[in-house]
Structure formats: structure tokens, C-alpha cells
Amino acid sequence: MELLSNAPAHHSVPDKYVFPPDNDECAALLADDYSPDVAFPVIDLHGHGGSDLPIISNGRRRQLASEIIRAGKEFGFFQVVNHGVGEGVVRRFRGAMEEFFAMPAEEKLPYCSYDRSKRFRLATGTTYDRGETSYWRDYIKFRCYPASEENARHWPSKPSNFTPSLMEYCAAVDELAQTILRLIAEGLGLDGSFFAGDLSGGDTHMSVNYYPPCPDPTVTMGLLAHCDRNLLTVLSQADVAGLQARHDGRWLLVRPIPGAFVVNFGHQMEIVTNGVLASVKHRAITNSTTTRMSVAVHPTDGCRIRPASEMVDDATNPVKYREFLFKEFMEAYDAADANSDQVLKSFKIHHD
Numbered sequence: 001m002e003l004l005s006n007a008p009a010h011h012s013v014p015d016k017y018v019f020p021p022d023n024d025e026c027a028a029l030l031a032d033d034y035s036p037d038v039a040f041p042v043i044d045l046h047g048h049g050g051s052d053l054p055i056i057s058n059g060r061r062r063q064l065a066s067e068i069i070r071a072g073k074e075f076g077f078f079q080v081v082n083h084g085v086g087e088g089v090v091r092r093f094r095g096a097m098e099e100f101f102a103m104p105a106e107e108k109l110p111y112c113s114y115d116r117s118k119r120f121r122l123a124t125g126t127t128y129d130r131g132e133t134s135y136w137r138d139y140i141k142f143r144c145y146p147a148s149e150e151n152a153r154h155w156p157s158k159p160s161n162f163t164p165s166l167m168e169y170c171a172a173v174d175e176l177a178q179t180i181l182r183l184i185a186e187g188l189g190l191d192g193s194f195f196a197g198d199l200s201g202g203d204t205h206m207s208v209n210y211y212p213p214c215p216d217p218t219v220t221m222g223l224l225a226h227c228d229r230n231l232l233t234v235l236s237q238a239d240v241a242g243l244q245a246r247h248d249g250r251w252l253l254v255r256p257i258p259g260a261f262v263v264n265f266g267h268q269m270e271i272v273t274n275g276v277l278a279s280v281k282h283r284a285i286t287n288s289t290t291t292r293m294s295v296a297v298h299p300t301d302g303c304r305i306r307p308a309s310e311m312v313d314d315a316t317n318p319v320k321y322r323e324f325l326f327k328e329f330m331e332a333y334d335a336a337d338a339n340s341d342q343v344l345k346s347f348k349i350h351h352d
């Protein structure tokens with residue numbers, strides 16, 4: 001497998017990465033990415049209380065919950081600051097990931113695979129590559145939490161700080177994700193523990209995306225437009241721009257805020273909330289100067305999914321999706337090659 005991260009530098013773009021200008025995926029849409037008047041909301045979680053949520057005042061909690069729901073309904077994407085995940089925790093983990101991608105090709109080779117059933121795998125492009133053109137990205141995908149023996153035995157032994165830094169990162173980010181899920185539940189008028197247990201009780205998956213500098217960002221794409229599968233994604237992009245999300249019919253840059261996490265909803269949240277909190281398409285573009293690395297944490301796996309009865313109203317919001325297993329959903333996602341409109345079709349209930 002020819003990984004982008006195996007080359008010390010790229011001086012030209014090989015043909016297989018060049019999207020024709022008439023392709024929807026082509027970054028010629030770059031001109032669309034900046035709009036000084038609209039930005040994804042930034043939510044200051046200061047005082048959120050972490051797993052001890054009840055210790056903060058009800059008023060503060062209600063305010064945070066309603067800010068999240070408003071951002072979620074309007075944008076489906078927002079950023080959180082003062083989130084309680086230590087700066088050192090993020091720095092150590094991102095450092096270990098950089099070391100991983102910088103390892104010599106032969107040390108990375110044993111992990112290379114396009115087999116989606118592998119518990120830890122390294123690859124380039126995506127398994128959903130459309131046609132001949134490849135994406136300007138290397139990535140690892142694996143089950144990152146909990147640190148059970150079953151999950152941990154697939155993690156690489158090098159660099160030596162991989163496992164310890166991963167464990168502290170995932171414990172902290174999982175706690176943040178659970179806090180956000182609790183606030184979402186409360187903001188929707190559901191029981192605070194609505195997402196705890198079955199819905200968010202499975203393994204958490206992680207993607208680490210590595211986009212080296214690209215000599216011509218106008219002809220390449222880092223990652224195809226897609227929606228995430230899970231309840232939500234908590235993403236660290238550090239301070240390098242590249243993530244764009246769909247808003248009001250255009251691509252809007254998710255402007256990097258050092259230390260912030262980007263949060264967005266996946267298909268599963270859209271289904272469970274019967275369409276109230278929708279998943280939003282996003283993609284990554286490349287740049288010519290700086291390596292960009294994003295770390296996406298997606299809680300959940302293996303549960304039964306259906307719209308919450310509290311979110312369904314026969315008159316105003318009739319049930320939109322049937323019940324199914326998350327495993328069934330993953331299969332549909334893969335069969336639809338991550339095409340988000342296609343994915344949801346097989347679970348939709350049509351009302352005449």
C-alpha cells in the first residue's frame with residue numbers, strides 16, 4: 001500500500017489524486033468556504049460539571065443544554081471550549097499519532113489493510129473511493145474505548161507512548177461526549193440518562209486522519225463529503241484549517257480554534273431524535289503548507305436504534321424511521337458507499 005505519509009515530501013500531485021474540474025467532489029468549490037457573516041457556534045462549557053453534572057446549578061445546565069440544542073438544530077455542527085479535557089492530554093496523544101505516521105514504511109506495513117472488519121487498520125484514501133480518483137489522506141481506524149483486552153491487543157506497540165496517551169485521551173473525551181449527550185437529552189426534554197446504557201454503551205471508534213501538505217489543493221480532496229454514522233463525533237483538528245460542513249446550501253469552513261473540539265451529529269442521532277437533530281454533510285480539503293491531522297472519536301456500536309417515542313408526535317412529527325440494529329446500519333452504510341441520502345433510505349418509513 002502506497003501511503004502518503006511514507007514520502008518525505010510531495011512535489012507534484014500524481015494523476016490518481018486529481019479530481020476532474022466538473023466533478024462535484026472537486027475542491028473548485030473552495031471559493032465557497034469562507035463567509036465572514038456566518039460561523040459555526042462556539043459553546044463555552046465552563047462549569048459543565050463533567051460526570052458530576054448535578055453539582056452545577058440547574059439554571060446553568062438548562063442554559064448549556066438549550067445552547068447545544070439551538071446550535072444542533074440550526075447548524076448540526078458546533079465547537080466546544082473550556083470542555084475540561086486537559087491541554088497536555090491532547091498534546092501527548094496528538095504527538096504520539098504524529099510519531100505513528102512518521103514511522104518508516106516497513107513498521108507501518110503490518111497494519112495496512114482495506115478490510116473493514118479489522119480491529120485496527122491503517123490505509124490511504126478511503127474504502128469508499130469513487131471511481132478512479134483517490135483522496136489525499138492516510139488514516140487509522142480502530143476501537144479506542146474502553147481499553148478492554150479485546151480492543152487493546154490490536155493497538156500498535158510503537159511508538160511506545162501510543163497506548164498510554166490513547167488511554168488518557170479516550171477516557172477524557174468519552175467523559176466529554178457523555179456530558180454533551182446528557183445535556184442534549186435534557187435539552188430535548190428526555191431523561192438525562194437517555195443516551196447512557198444501550199445507545200452509547202458499545203465500543204467507541206476512532207479515526208485519525210493525516211493529510212500531508214499537497215502541492216495543489218485546488219485539484220485534490222482530503223476526504224469525501226459524508227455524514228458520520230454514530231450518535232455524535234468529537235473531533236480535534238488543532239489549529240490547521242481543512243474541515244468544511246454544509247450550511248444553507250454551501251460549504252462553510254469550520255474555523256480552527258486551538259484547543260477546541262468540534263462536535264457534530266451522526267445518522268444515529270438523526271434517527272433517534274426522529275429528524276430533530278440532523279446529521280450534516282462534511283468533508284476535508286487539503287492545503288499546500290502544513291500537515292493537518294484530525295482525530296475523530298465516535299461513541300457507540302452494536303445497539304438497537306429506533307426513534308425515541310418522546311420525539312415522535314403523530315400530528316407534527318410522525319415516526320420517520322423503523323427500528324434496526326446498529327450492525328444492520330453499518331452494513332447499509334458500507335453498501336451505499338457512505339452516500340448519506342442512500343443510507344437513510346432503507347430505514348425510512350414513508351407516510352402517504
Ligand SMILES: O=C(O)CCC(=O)C(=O)O
Nearest residue numbers: 207209237243284294296
Ligand atoms: O479531517 C476532518 O476534519 C474530518 C474528519 C471526519 O469527518 C471523520 O473522520 O469522520
Ligand SMILES: [Fe+2]
Nearest residue numbers: 226227228282
Ligand atoms: Fe466525518
